Amino acid sequence: MGDINLSIDNQVVIVPEGTTILEAAKKAHIKISTLCNHPDQTVKANCRICLVQIGEDQLVTACSTAVSEGMIVDTKSKLVRETQLGVLELILANHDQNCLKCIRNGNCELQDLCEKFSISREDIEIISPKDISIDSIPMDLSNSAIVRDYSKCIKCNRCVEVCREVQDASILAGSFRSTDYTVQPAYGKTLSQTLCTYCGQCLLVCPVGAIYEKSEIEQVWDAIDNPDMHVIVQVAPAVRVSIGEEFGYEPGTPVTGKVVAALRRIGFDQIFDTNFTADLTIIEEGHELIDRITNNKTLPMITSCSPGWINYMEGFFPEVINHVSTCKSPQQMFGALSKTYYADKIGIHPSKIFTVSIMPCTAKKFEAKREEMATDGVPDVDAVLTTRELAKFIKTVGIDFNNIQDEKFDDPFGITTGAAIIFGATGGVAEAALRTVYEVITKEELKELDFYDVRGLEGIKEATVKIGDLEAKVAVANGLKNARKLIEEVKKGTSPYHFIEIMSCPGGCIGGGGQPINTDKCIRDQRICGIYYLDKNMPIRKSHENPYIKKIYDEFLGEPNSHIAHKLLHTHYTPRQI
Amino acid sequence: MKKTISFITENFNKSSPDLVGGFQGFQRAINMEKEDIIQEIVLSGLKGRGGAKYPTGKKLMQSAEHHDKEKYIICNADEGEPGTFKDRELLLHDPYGVFEGMLIAAFAINASHGILYLREEYKYMIDDLKNALNHMRSLNLLGDRILKTELSFDISIFLGAGAYICGEETSLIESMEGKPGRPRIKPPYTLEKGLFSKPTLVNNVATFSTISAIIRNGYEEFIKYGTVESPGTKLISLCGNVNKPGAYEVPFGMTIREIIYDIGEGIRNGNSFKFAQIGGVSGPLVLPKHIDTPFSYEDLNEIGVPMGSGAIIVVDSDNDILDYLDAVQAFFKHESCGKCTPCREGNRQLLNILSRLREGKYSQEDTINIEKIAKTMKYASFCGLGQSAPAALLSAIEHCPQEIFKRRD
Numbered sequence: 001m002g003d004i005n006l007s008i009d010n011q012v013v014i015v016p017e018g019t020t021i022l023e024a025a026k027k028a029h030i031k032i033s034t035l036c037n038h039p040d041q042t043v044k045a046n047c048r049i050c051l052v053q054i055g056e057d058q059l060v061t062a063c064s065t066a067v068s069e070g071m072i073v074d075t076k077s078k079l080v081r082e083t084q085l086g087v088l089e090l091i092l093a094n095h096d097q098n099c100l101k102c103i104r105n106g107n108c109e110l111q112d113l114c115e116k117f118s119i120s121r122e123d124i125e126i127i128s129p130k131d132i133s134i135d136s137i138p139m140d141l142s143n144s145a146i147v148r149d150y151s152k153c154i155k156c157n158r159c160v161e162v163c164r165e166v167q168d169a170s171i172l173a174g175s176f177r178s179t180d181y182t183v184q185p186a187y188g189k190t191l192s193q194t195l196c197t198y199c200g201q202c203l204l205v206c207p208v209g210a211i212y213e214k215s216e217i218e219q220v221w222d223a224i225d226n227p228d229m230h231v232i233v234q235v236a237p238a239v240r241v242s243i244g245e246e247f248g249y250e251p252g253t254p255v256t257g258k259v260v261a262a263l264r265r266i267g268f269d270q271i272f273d274t275n276f277t278a279d280l281t282i283i284e285e286g287h288e289l290i291d292r293i294t295n296n297k298t299l300p301m302i303t304s305c306s307p308g309w310i311n312y313m314e315g316f317f318p319e320v321i322n323h324v325s326t327c328k329s330p331q332q333m334f335g336a337l338s339k340t341y342y343a344d345k346i347g348i349h350p351s352k353i354f355t356v357s358i359m360p361c362t363a364k365k366f367e368a369k370r371e372e373m374a375t376d377g378v379p380d381v382d383a384v385l386t387t388r389e390l391a392k393f394i395k396t397v398g399i400d401f402n403n404i405q406d407e408k409f410d411d412p413f414g415i416t417t418g419a420a421i422i423f424g425a426t427g428g429v430a431e432a433a434l435r436t437v438y439e440v441i442t443k444e445e446l447k448e449l450d451f452y453d454v455r456g457l458e459g460i461k462e463a464t465v466k467i468g469d470l471e472a473k474v475a476v477a478n479g480l481k482n483a484r485k486l487i488e489e490v491k492k493g494t495s496p497y498h499f500i501e502i503m504s505c506p507g508g509c510i511g512g513g514g515q516p517i518n519t520d521k522c523i524r525d526q527r528i529c530g531i532y533y534l535d536k537n538m539p540i541r542k543s544h545e546n547p548y549i550k551k552i553y554d555e556f557l558g559e560p561n562s563h564i565a566h567k568l569l570h571t572h573y574t575p576r577q578i
Numbered sequence: 579m580k581k582t583i584s585f586i587t588e589n590f591n592k593s594s595p596d597l598v599g600g601f602q603g604f605q606r607a608i609n610m611e612k613e614d615i616i617q618e619i620v621l622s623g624l625k626g627r628g629g630a631k632y633p634t635g636k637k638l639m640q641s642a643e644h645h646d647k648e649k650y651i652i653c654n655a656d657e658g659e660p661g662t663f664k665d666r667e668l669l670l671h672d673p674y675g676v677f678e679g680m681l682i683a684a685f686a687i688n689a690s691h692g693i694l695y696l697r698e699e700y701k702y703m704i705d706d707l708k709n710a711l712n713h714m715r716s717l718n719l720l721g722d723r724i725l726k727t728e729l730s731f732d733i734s735i736f737l738g739a740g741a742y743i744c745g746e747e748t749s750l751i752e753s754m755e756g757k758p759g760r761p762r763i764k765p766p767y768t769l770e771k772g773l774f775s776k777p778t779l780v781n782n783v784a785t786f787s788t789i790s791a792i793i794r795n796g797y798e799e800f801i802k803y804g805t806v807e808s809p810g811t812k813l814i815s816l817c818g819n820v821n822k823p824g825a826y827e828v829p830f831g832m833t834i835r836e837i838i839y840d841i842g843e844g845i846r847n848g849n850s851f852k853f854a855q856i857g858g859v860s861g862p863l864v865l866p867k868h869i870d871t872p873f874s875y876e877d878l879n880e881i882g883v884p885m886g887s888g889a890i891i892v893v894d895s896d897n898d899i900l901d902y903l904d905a906v907q908a909f910f911k912h913e914s915c916g917k918c919t920p921c922r923e924g925n926r927q928l929l930n931i932l933s934r935l936r937e938g939k940y941s942q943e944d945t946i947n948i949e950k951i952a953k954t955m956k957y958a959s960f961c962g963l964g965q966s967a968p969a970a971l972l973s974a975i976e977h978c979p980q981e982i983f984k985r986r987d
Contacts, residue, residue, distance in 0.1 A: 059958060082954075
């Protein structure tokens with residue numbers, strides 16, 4: 001393809017054929033305003049904000065129009081400015097403009113546009129305030145993870161695309177037409193009436209406050225305020241490389257010590273690391289795998305730590321239930337131990353312990369509320385906060401996060417390994433499992449700990465590892481559409497693997513639905529770098545070498561997959577139907 | 579003097595493939611080189627009769643460049659433009675003429691499948707149309723190796739669900755794929771990637787009818803009618819406050835006055851002509867000062883009026899222009915697909931202001947904002963529906979503001 005010469009705002013620009021005006025303008029350092037456009041998605045051109053003039057009387061959307069030879073583009077003519085403003089006003093005319101009470105106040109793409117276009121000026125108003133009508137359907141508060149506020153939806157269709165094209169769930173669609181047009185589950189159902197996985201990818205791409213997590217900050221405050229409650233908190237691996245973004249750090253910057261310190265200032269009694277139970281997961285899951293391989297049981301075995309994946313599997317592929325590891329996720333293993341082993345150790349009744357999780361995930365909220373995730377009516381985990389909620393929490397309390405001194409996690413769930421940290425990135429669980437399974441089976445030291453084949457944003461990755469006589473075949477998928485490809489093989493009985501790791505979200509937990517809103521491909525990459533940086537610098541990098549893991553088996557669990565381990569650390573799955 | 583023509587409508591109520599002379603056009607086509615068939619359509623100057631006025635010959639030529647094994651021809655009978663009923667007349671009175679046009683095109687471009695996309699409101703015709711197709715099959719005018727040629731082609735009928743937007747070809751295709759009828763981004767164009775991503779030629783019913791008439795009679799006969807730039811004839815739908823509404827075949831170049839007063843036999847009750855809308859409700863108003871404009875692409879263009887589907891809605895002096903505009907805007911609000919902001923939200927806002935204008939109780943801002951909103955729709959909408967929805971209103975504001983802004987305090 002050849003090069004195209006064109007003029008944008010009187011600058012000559014030369015770009016390859018097929019480039020859009022939007023991309024070409026970027027090259028000329030001109031930032032055309034967009035709204036429905038998203039760096040990871042296809043061009044939609046339905047918001048109509050990115051208008052440019054290409055003829056005496058013609059406007060086109062820069063996102064969807066390819067450049068042509070000799071094209072003369074004006075991005076700031078009177079016609080462009082007036083029409084863009086008109087479109088913006090029309091969006092606002094059906095948008096709940098109660099910004100002060102919106103979860104996305106200060107972090108909203110529509111609000112940014114209003115600022116840019118000085119929409120506050122009354123002399124440019126084209127819609128009379130009395131004509132602003134929010135006639136949306138009621139909010140969807142049907143589930144424990146995700147809220148949809150239809151009065152905020154601007155119908156950009158980003159959530160529809162991610163749900164269909166990335167997560168393969170196709171829960172959302174555009175219903176009805178004209179002013180009744182609504183982006184919602186088909187047949188007007190609530191999310192809880194669908195097979196929604198609660199992965200939260202929809203809310204990561206939402207430009208406004210139309211989709212967000214169901215907050216549990218108030219429940220956590222109540223527990224902290226209650227002097228009779230012993231409130232403990234666990235922090236998931238992926239949170240420490242992303243939460244810094246909310247305080248101005250580059251994506252991927254590890255801020256573990258600051259998170260611990262901030263949690264202590266907030267008033268949690270003990271600050272623990274989910275990495276501890278990630279190590280425990282590797283021991284339990286690793287032994288389950290060894291058992292399945294040596295005793296010719298169902299293979300491949302598929303990981304179970306991603307609750308979005310579990311929801312997807314129970315809803316769309318219940319046929320593979322027997323392939324999924326019975327291990328609870330690290331969050332739930334932690335919860336179970338906190339109300340048993342830990343309760344005993346500190347001599348507090350489980351009903352007086354309030355266990356909070358800080359998760360990069362919205363599906364974790366759903367997981368914690370599952371019936372089977374409770375012991376004698378006491379939930380293993382009482383409240384789940386997303387990375388975003390924690391950032392808000394820290395800001396509310398008024399902690400100077402950037403200047404706070406690093407602090408360390410508490411014992412006994414504070415000593416962890418590099419193998420646990422990498423749970424936060426796609427491929428991490430597989431790599432951590434390989435580090436342990438290799439040494440348990442061969443009883444030899446693994447020399448090369450880095451399994452580069454399973455790292456990175458590639459949708460499906462594979463590795464073959466020689467473990468003694470066994471050629472262990474491992475596959476890793478991130479994003480549910482990629483998962484589907486591997487699972488279809490499992491369903492047909494043609495899967496060549498022993499072990500499959502599946503993470504619901506693109507990039508793994510670092511790209512989870514609870515992470516900071518600006519998440520895109522580039523930021524996912526940076527967070528992954530942060531994860532492997534932490535791993536590289538950990539003194540212990542294999543789960544089975546964690547001394548506290550050895551201790552908990554000695555003191556409490558006996559041995560991997562023991563009766564008590566099964567009771568507390570393993571679970572079962574049920575087909576989901578609608 | 580008889581003003582109407584019987585060129586396209588020659589076989590109304592008498593066509594049947596087994597009558598003597600039936601399917602003459604197709605019989606002639608299969609003895610021609612494919613390039614020559616297309617060339618003949620090019621020479622006829624025929625333009626798309628649905629309203630987009632794309633040269634039909636050029637479209638056939640471009641379509642012939644795609645050599646996929648699966649290739650679709652769709653006849654767009656989703657005739658939803660208010661006041662337009664020419665396709666209904668063609669399908670009722672000469673369905674074979676339509677199907678013959680599809681056959682000729684299929685032969686010329688090597689298409690494999692034909693589909694008639696019939697609007698839901700024309701469901702009552704479906705049995706007759708199916709019978710006609712079966713009759714053609716019994717005569718090997720459809721099926722494998724039609725009349726011993728290389729062409730294997732069949733036509734099926736797809737029934738729409740009632741959305742106006744599905745007359746737009748990409749929305750039509752979306753709806754055939756089982757999706758909601760909403761327009762696609764172009765390119766890719768349907769000629770390259772249409773139904774199920776296969777090359778697809780979409781033409782209006784009247785375009786196919788005209789193709790069969792042209793090939794049957796030779797393009798020379800066709801271009802004897804009309805003007806140099808708008809050769810031939812066109813089936814128009816004349817309606818509104820005329821004494822004799824109906825579908826009439828007229829040569830291009832006849833004036834609007836002749837159409838209304840001679841063919842339509844004038845306006846009811848001897849009322850005076852207030853305005854007309856040509857091409858349905860998506861064009862600007864044609865005012866009394868324009869009534870002597872010849873009905874041709876070039877002359878209408880001169881007064882800023884697109885021909886569109888060729889419907890002519892005549893409105894007499896008993897009507898209030900605001901009532902009319904309100905009905906037009908209500909129609910577009912009902913039919914907007916909802917995909918893009920300007921069309922989804924704009925019609926509603928125009929109706930808000932129109933209702934205040936009709937009461938005569940409006941603000942100074944309303945008089946300015948109505949135009950701003952209308953222009954936002956015109957310049958920013960995703961497809962032709964939203965772009966043309968405010969056309970009538972904008973022309974009314976320009977030409978007769980005194981009738982729009984009448985304060986009743």
